[in-house]
Amino acid sequence: MAGDKSHDQYEKIDEMVDEMGKEMRRAGYLPSTSEVLLDIDEEDKEDALNRxxxxxxIAFALLKTLPGTPIRIVKNLRVCxxxxxxxxxxxxxxxxEIIVRDRSRFHHFMDGGVLV
Structure with a gap:
């Protein structure tokens, strides 16, 4: 659940989320903070998106699975x-390879693209 800190490995997951953010930025990723409707500064909006x-x-899966193992996520809300x-x-x-099932469809990601 977004922002949940009750997991016994929360610190490791949090560190991995931060590492993912740094690696994505190096690859050219820019967060879309316009989707955060809270009245907070840009840095806090980016942090909210990261959580x-x-x-x-995904961070948990990267920590707990062997490299190359497909990651599958199911959620009941739309992917932003x-x-x-x-x-x-x-x-x-x-x-x-990452597959995310949201409330209406599957999103299949590989090599920086979306597979149909």
Whole structure:
């Protein structure tokens, strides 16, 4: 769940999310802070985006699975545009196949692109 800190490995997951953010930025990713409707500064908006549930799930999967293992995530809400873009970058940077099932469709990412 977005922003959840109750997991016993939260610190490791949080560190991985930060590492993913740095690696994505090196690859050209820019967060889409326009989607954050809260009245907070840009840095806090970026932090809020980094703690979306799918990014937490991807960080956990990267920590707990062997490299090259496809990552599958299921969520009951729509994937936001920022998470869609970020997942493309994560698939490229970490050379991972990532499949996200949201409330209406599957999103399949590989090598920085979306597979249909």
């Amino acid at each position: 979306h549930s799918e990014k937490l799930a 545009n920022d998470c869609h873009s970020a997942t493309k970058f994560i698939s490229k940077v970490y050379k991972q």
